[in-house]
């Protein structure tokens with residue numbers, strides 16, 4: 068079977084963020100360290116597990132974004148994906164999920180994947196929209212936030228368990244081809260192996276320019292960004308580490324939390 | 327023509343999930359900016375029963391779509407049924423609880439209807455006489471305001487962000503029922519299973535010392551445990567990544583997909599403050615956060631914050647506390 072995994076590149080979460088002059092995005096330099104969205108690592112790992120269990124299975128990884136995104140596709144190859152696709156966009160700043168989804172759907176349509184996996188959301192935007200939007204654009208059945216996935220080739224279906232609130236799971240059977248978004252904790256994502264990294268470095272990525280096929284629709288406008296307001300006092304303790312420890316113990320005693 | 331704001335309720339076996347009222351609260355904020363007609367939609371076998379409760383509590387008009395055989399949420403069913411109904415009602419805004427259910431059916435529904443879709447809405451603001459919607463980005467470090475470029479928008483409302491206060495001073499809304507046939511096609515429901523239930527220690531504890539990815543290693547959890555043992559009636563807990571790593575059992579996970587806790591003290595150690603975590607602990611009586619990153623969002627909801635390395639700070643905290651108790 069043919070599996071596609073959608074992977075996104077993010078700034079490292081600890082990167083200090085500063086809103087730019089336009090007030091509509093943050094300052095990002097070429098050198099800002101980046102990494103793969105961790106929810107996508109779980110999705111990719113799941114694809115690799117399915118490949119181990121299912122004969123004649125190939126795993127493609129796809130990422131839509133600027134030049135820098137090629138490294139996240141290479142990382143996917145390093146983890147073990149067979150083939151990497153980079154949808155090169157000229158996008159800067161906020162990118163509408165509908166646009167990302169249109170790019171991915173356009174590339175995926177002709178390739179006839181049996182299963183498309185995506186992380187449940189990206190850590191930076193936390194929208195959770197691209198995966199299920201791709202599914203709708205390709206008219207695929209879709210289940211989100213899955214914490215268990217088992218392909219049943221004989222039935223041409225996939226059995227999934229969606230994580231829902233209250234410690235419960237919803238069990239579903241989807242006809243293939245389908246799109247499934249993956250929740251963290253479903254597996255333990257592997258690190259790239261040396262042999263795969265070497266292969267990844269030699270291998271050519273398939274680069275598709277999406278500029279020509281620009282899906283023009285953007286449905287929302289990012290008006291402006293701001294820093295969050297404090298909802299509580301948020302008093303920061305000052306002084307040496309020991310000073311701060313003593314102050315905190317005093318706060319605990321004043322509130323009768325400690326005696 | 328008067329515009330319409332719709333709410334898609336969440337309910338199961340005749341019980342209304344309280345997030346429904348939060349979505350209605352969000353809709354009412356839109357109504358303050360753009361006076362409109364409010365309609366709440368319920369879907370499924372139990373739609374009438376759920377609809378009557380909502381109409382009584384909020385005064386909202388309710389459209390109950392009775393779907394024989396649809397006892398549980400099914401994404402395919404919701405997309406198909408709502409695509410038909412919304413094309414008819416033409417609401418300018420649809421407020422949907424941003425739960426696992428809302429996040430499952432809404433993005434596809436928006437694509438099907440060619441509508442705008444904004445998820446995890448935390449606030450409604452007025453911009454140029456129109457409603458705009460605020461949500462967190464970058465793990466809560468930045469707030470973005472988004473507005474719709476097209477006439478119709480689906481909004482997924484962040485659980486816990488809107489407070490639903492409904493006084494009894496209204497007459498119950500009218501409940502209109504329609505019956506709709508639906509047959510499952512490519513997605514078949516196979517029931518539910520209980521994966522884990524929250525550890526009762528979490529509900530009973532008056533102090534929770536909670537660890538996030540910032541603890542760095544499993545060994546450092548020992549420090550967290552020792553800090554917890556300074557307090558009586560205390561327990562440790564953690565953010566989701568720690569449970570995913572297998573360092574803590576899922577029964578001790580706090581957040582949207584874990585336990586909701588309201589202890590006297592919540593000491594957040596190396597937790598960034600993602601919305602999904604805040605959803606489970608934002609109501610704690612006193613919140614202290616320790617984090618190396620002065621811009622971590624957790625500090626915005628904390629009463630007291632310590633910008634420091636966890637391992638060093640907790641070690642000193644233990645030492646100082648020992649020093650005091652031996653004086």
Ligand SMILES: Cc1cc2nc3c(=O)[nH]c(=O)nc-3n(C[C@H](O)[C@H](O)[C@H](O)COP(=O)(O)OP(=O)(O)OC[C@H]3O[C@@H](n4cnc5c(N)ncnc54)[C@H](O)[C@@H]3O)c2cc1C
Nearest residue numbers: 538539540565566581582583584596597598602618619636
């Ligand atoms: C559908 C869904 C449901 C979810 N449900 C939940 C849920 O129920 N509960 C939950 O917690 N998450 C949940 N999440 C995940 C959530 O989005 C975040 O990814 C998660 O809360 C982040 O956990 P964290 O703060 O421990 O890790 P991170 O975000 O990685 O934060 C680690 C923090 O540690 C700090 N740090 C690093 N090193 C140190 C050090 N040496 N000393 C001190 N501080 C340090 C960093 O500055 C950072 O702020 C859910 C996600 C989805 C998509």
